[in-house]
Amino acid sequence: MFADLVRGLWKENPTFRMMIGMCPTLAVTTTATNGLAMGLSVAFVLVCSSAMISLLRRQIPSEVRIPCYIVIIATFVTVADLFLAAFLPSIHRVLGLFVPLIVVNCIILGRAEAFASKMPVSRSILDALGMGLGFTMALVILGSIRELLGFGTLFGTRIMWEGFTEWVIMILPPGAFFTLGLLVGLINWLSTNLSKGSALRLRAGRRAKDGTASVHIHRVGSGQ
Amino acid sequence: MEQLVFIFIGSVLVNNFVLVQFLGICPFLGVSKQVDTALGMGMATTFVMSVTSVVTWLLNRYILVQFGLPFLQYAMFILVIAALVQFVEMFLHKVSPALYRSLGIFLPLITTNCAILGLALLIALREYTLIQSIVFSLGAGLGFTLALVIMAGIRQELAYSNVPKCLQGSGIALIVAGLLSLAFMGFSGLVPV
Amino acid sequence: MSSGAKMILALIIVSVGAGVVLAVVYNYANPKIEEHAALRLADSIGAVLPEASSFTKLESADVSFDPSSFADEIYLGHDGQGESVGLAFVVTGPGFQGGIKVLIGMELPGCTIGGVRVLEHVETPGLGARIEEDWFTEQFIGKEASGKLDKEIDTITGATISSKAVTNIVNDYVYKIAQELIPQLGVLERGSR
Numbered sequence: 001m002f003a004d005l006v007r008g009l010w011k012e013n014p015t016f017r018m019m020i021g022m023c024p025t026l027a028v029t030t031t032a033t034n035g036l037a038m039g040l041s042v043a044f045v046l047v048c049s050s051a052m053i054s055l056l057r058r059q060i061p062s063e064v065r066i067p068c069y070i071v072i073i074a075t076f077v078t079v080a081d082l083f084l085a086a087f088l089p090s091i092h093r094v095l096g097l098f099v100p101l102i103v104v105n106c107i108i109l110g111r112a113e114a115f116a117s118k119m120p121v122s123r124s125i126l127d128a129l130g131m132g133l134g135f136t137m138a139l140v141i142l143g144s145i146r147e148l149l150g151f152g153t154l155f156g157t158r159i160m161w162e163g164f165t166e167w168v169i170m171i172l173p174p175g176a177f178f179t180l181g182l183l184v185g186l187i188n189w190l191s192t193n194l195s196k197g198s199a200l201r202l203r204a205g206r207r208a209k210d211g212t213a214s215v216h217i218h219r220v221g222s223g224q
Numbered sequence: 225m226e227q228l229v230f231i232f233i234g235s236v237l238v239n240n241f242v243l244v245q246f247l248g249i250c251p252f253l254g255v256s257k258q259v260d261t262a263l264g265m266g267m268a269t270t271f272v273m274s275v276t277s278v279v280t281w282l283l284n285r286y287i288l289v290q291f292g293l294p295f296l297q298y299a300m301f302i303l304v305i306a307a308l309v310q311f312v313e314m315f316l317h318k319v320s321p322a323l324y325r326s327l328g329i330f331l332p333l334i335t336t337n338c339a340i341l342g343l344a345l346l347i348a349l350r351e352y353t354l355i356q357s358i359v360f361s362l363g364a365g366l367g368f369t370l371a372l373v374i375m376a377g378i379r380q381e382l383a384y385s386n387v388p389k390c391l392q393g394s395g396i397a398l399i400v401a402g403l404l405s406l407a408f409m410g411f412s413g414l415v416p417v
Numbered sequence: 418m419s420s421g422a423k424m425i426l427a428l429i430i431v432s433v434g435a436g437v438v439l440a441v442v443y444n445y446a447n448p449k450i451e452e453h454a455a456l457r458l459a460d461s462i463g464a465v466l467p468e469a470s471s472f473t474k475l476e477s478a479d480v481s482f483d484p485s486s487f488a489d490e491i492y493l494g495h496d497g498q499g500e501s502v503g504l505a506f507v508v509t510g511p512g513f514q515g516g517i518k519v520l521i522g523m524e525l526p527g528c529t530i531g532g533v534r535v536l537e538h539v540e541t542p543g544l545g546a547r548i549e550e551d552w553f554t555e556q557f558i559g560k561e562a563s564g565k566l567d568k569e570i571d572t573i574t575g576a577t578i579s580s581k582a583v584t585n586i587v588n589d590y591v592y593k594i595a596q597e598l599i600p601q602l603g604v605l606e607r608g609s610r
Contacts, residue, residue, distance in 0.1 A: 019250075019253065019394050020250065021250075022249035022250050022253065023246050023247060023248070023249045023250065023338045024246075026246045026249060027245075027246035030542070056431075059427065060427050060431070061420065061423050061424045061427055063420075063424055064424045064427055064428050066306070067303065067306060067428065068427060068428065068431045070299075070302055070303060070306060071299055071303070071431050071432055071435050072431065072435065074298045074299035074302050074303075074435070075299060075435040075438055075439055077298055078295055078296075078297075078298050078299065078439055078442070079438070079439070079442050081298070082295065082442055082443060082446040082447075082450070083442075083446065085446065085450045085453075086445075086446040086447075086449035086450050086453070087449070089450075089453045089457075097342060097345055097346065097349070100297075100298045100341070100345055101247075101338045101341060101342060101345075103298055103299075103302050103341060104302065104335070104336045104337070104338050104340075104341050105336075105338075106250060106336050109336060150542070150543075151542075151543075166543055168541065168542060168543045168544065169406075171542045171543070172405075172409070172541070172542075173243060173244055173246065173402075173405040173409075174402040174403070174405040174406040174409070175402070176246070176402075177398050177399065177401040177402030177405055178398070178399055178402040180398050181391070181394070181395050181396065181397070181398030181399040181401075181402060182395070182399070184391075184394050184395045184398065185388070185390045185391040185395035185396075186390070188389075188390040188391070188395065189389075189390035192389070192390065239515070294443075295439045295440070295442070295443040296436065296439060299435060299439070412513060412514055413513050413514075413578060416511030
């Protein structure tokens with residue numbers, strides 16, 4: 001059960017590992033706050049749609065499931081959009097076009113197909129929550145980096161020192177691509193080396209046990 | 225007329241859907257490994273875009289606005305897009321089975337391409353006329369195809385280079401995209417938008 | 418129930434359910450959305466026409482000319498006694514990266530600029546986006562509709578094109594409205610209000 005929640009945070013993180021839902025990831029992460037807002041909106045739609053789809057999974061005939069899922073997802077997106085426009089108008093203005101685009105965010109339809117349509121409601125909600133939080137986390141990290149280097153602030157508060165010249169490029173489209181690309185590379189490198197480290201320790205342990213002196217030159221598992 | 229030219233050039237170069245507006249990134253990263261697949265995907269997308277722009281424009285004007293149902297816009301647009309993609313699939317299957325096969329899984333994926341929905345929404349937002357919408361969508365499709373093909377060309381060459389392990393695949397693709405986006409920034413101010 | 422009927426029934430139920438939910442949420446949220454928009458507008462007009470305590474929108478039904486031929490929106494500002502103090506108009510012009518939407522306040526009867534506010538733009542953050550800054554827009558206050566504002570307004574370092582764009586927009590529209598609309602407005606004054 002807990003595994004359902006944690007999966008979306010690291011191992012199957014939608015942004016860094018599965019590379020889906022890229023459009024809002026690049027577009028709205030100009031500041032950490034925007035990234036947070038978008039991430040939470042997606043999480044909201046994800047949890048609600050997964051719950052609803054899981055609830056109705058036995059009722060909806062398989063042939064028409066995709067149109068039904070789409071209608072359900074679009075409804076929740078419209079609700080989120082109206083909610084933001086009514087209560088958080090400044091955030092709504094910044095997120096702009098990308099709130100309705102949550103409808104075609106592959107994460108949501110993907111999870112509905114792969115998980116919510118087959119699993120009970122409680123598991124679907126946990127899975128959706130994990131994915132949503134993983135996505136939010138990725139967006140906040142990306143947004144923080146871009147905001148810090150591009151504006152010198154973090155969540156609106158000035159962090160960088162006085163003489164710091166802002167890297168305006170970070171706020172512009174190229175900055176988004178570069179930052180995400182390097183982050184993906186970093187995460188790949190981390191996960192390769194983390195698994196390498198643990199495998200090396202395992203190998204050393206085994207050698208000590210059988211007492212052989214031979215040296216193992218062995219390339220440990222490649223990640224990507 | 226001048227206005228139409230500006231809209232066209234604007235959507236192809238100045239406000240390129242992929243490299244400036246971040247629409248259509250998923251297929252951009254996914255389908256840009258070979259030039260011919262990229263070209264096929266781009267053209268299929270352009271076709272869907274043009275038809276979508278007309279249908280959603282009519283839908284918006286004569287039903288949604290007429291009857292005061294703005295809150296149904298997102299649901300209706302995406303359903304129209306899903307239906308249109310189905311038709312295009314069937315159409316291609318009959319007319320050009322070779323192209324249909326080479327595009328494979330990517331064809332139904334055009335439905336979730338945010339560029340298509342984004343296009344429909346932008347047209348409604350900017351309140352373009354029907355002609356302007358068609359020109360805009362052709363430009364958008366062309367810009368999308370352009371970005372995809374350039375990317376595919378680069379990635380084909382990149383396959384022979386020494387890319388660090390951790391950056392292989394998506395990492396380096398994103399960095400190349402960043403460089404392309406940087407280059408496209410040069411088009412700013414080309415036409416009064 | 419046959420599988421075909423079951424499919425259609427499922428689709429209908431889901432669609433109707435969705436429609437109902439959306440209609441309810443929309444009815445609840447829309448008043449708040451309109452309230453926000455009205456507040457923003459009042460706030461902006463108050464900023465560019467300091468003497469106006471209330472305003473009315475000019476519709477083509479109320480006047481002898483077509484307001485949309487001059488600006489996107491035109492508002493007539495009144496002071497506490499109901500006297501007209503000025504006009505506020507929303508206009509859009511080309512900027513560096515895209516369109517710039519500007520609200521201009523023009524005080525009557527002298528046709529001097531009461532204030533300028535940049536409402537929407539997509540200029541480069543940190544550079545062109547500085548057109549929002551007060552010191553830049555405050556330069557316009559008190560200027561006359563001479564048609565030569567470009568000689569009187571300082572541009573922003575590193576944002577020449579964006580700041581020139583705003584200057585041109587203000588210059589052109591203020592001149593045009595002073596020359597062509599104000600004389601026609603006299604008819605409005607004598608009529609009612």
